[in-house]
Amino acid sequence: MSKNQEFYWRRLHSLLGVIPVGLFLVFHLSLNFTATGGEETYNNATGMMELIPHWLLLIVEWVVIYIPLLMHGLYGVYIAFTATNNAKRFSTFRNWMFVLQRFTGVFLVIFIAWHIFQTRIQKALGAEVNFNMMEEIVANPWMLTFYIVGIISATLHLSNGIWSFLVSWGITQSPKSQKIATYVTMIFFVVLSVVGVAAILAFV
């Protein structure tokens, strides 16, 4: 990394986490939520994606998902491992969120790598991504647990990430504005977690 580029990398990292990665997560969990309406509703909803021309879908996937996610993930791992966690000595809410942001981040790299392998790469190898595929995956109780932990890690990482985004770009400055942002992002965390977990349980 060349000299004096760190500021821009950090800002890019912060931005990419919300746009597009965060937006994609909200879209992804919302689409999955259609599974609560049954197999047919889910297959119809995901089938809509097939209407997009294949080449266009690939470009969108790389530009909106893979490249930003990879950059956010790799730089995030670097950030996580340069921290010296001290939440035991300084056990404030914000310091615990600092630690959780780093733990969920590292866990999400593992979870998302596995999730992409199990779904997107299998699709590229010829498998069909539909309700049955997810049904088979979560039939294994360990896999179901792994997915639920993964979903909650992702929603927490995004919610707290939005909070830090607001600070890192100088939008929330005063302690009161930051406190209000904490409440709003934590409500967002609960709502998005309910959507995400309800979706995965619909496949059980």
Add this chain to the structure above:
Amino acid sequence: MTTAVETTGRTVKLEILRQDRQGEPTRWEKFEVPYRPGMNVISALMFIQQNPVTADGQNTSPVTWDMNCLEEVCGACSMVINGRPRQSCSTLIDQLEQPIRLEPMKTFPIVRDLQVDRSRMFNALKKVKAWVPIDGTYDLGEGPRMPERKRQWAYELSKCMTCGVCMEACPNVSESSSFIGPAPLSQVRLFNAHPTGAMTKDERLNAIMGDGGLANCGNSQNCVAACPKGIPLTTSIAALNRATTVQMFRNFFGSDHMVD
């Protein structure tokens, strides 16, 4: 030295982390000193300096620490007392659980025992140009007037004594990271708020946009909780985040509004 020590019969138990120099092995030594009303940690350390004998009667070297003003203004005597970084002058024995555990602030290089080298903080102040430049070849006269309410607010930021407590509390400041830490960042806000200092505010903003600068803050907000002077460090950091966001676009698009 013969001081009349008022003997109460009570003693104060201390455990001190000793280290001869950076890189040498560390060891815990126990001490027991006579209690006097109103003692602070430094007075206990002074007794050990005069009687360098451990609690089990072994002779040892006097414990080394830094101190200067003895009234929580200079910042020199910071150390980790019962797990919390704070000033040993204003920490009273009566308010501590015993045994009192004293450790150096390990985020800094150790000089000896409880004495650390805070040079990185002073180097950071130089790096961010934490001063108001008024030197020139002729008398520049008076600067612009500062609104009184702004002066009162800025006074709070000026209370920073470079004590290093926020650096010790920050999870992103360590010997392995180049992050300059909360204290010098808040000084940038202070000097950019000064009417004359603001004439070069873009230089300070560009300095904290360098490697190890502002963006390395991870928002754990330990600094503001630990600061003995109650300086709104995280508010300063967030305000600088906004200022550097604007500065970033000004730099990129070549704006000529550098100090507006």
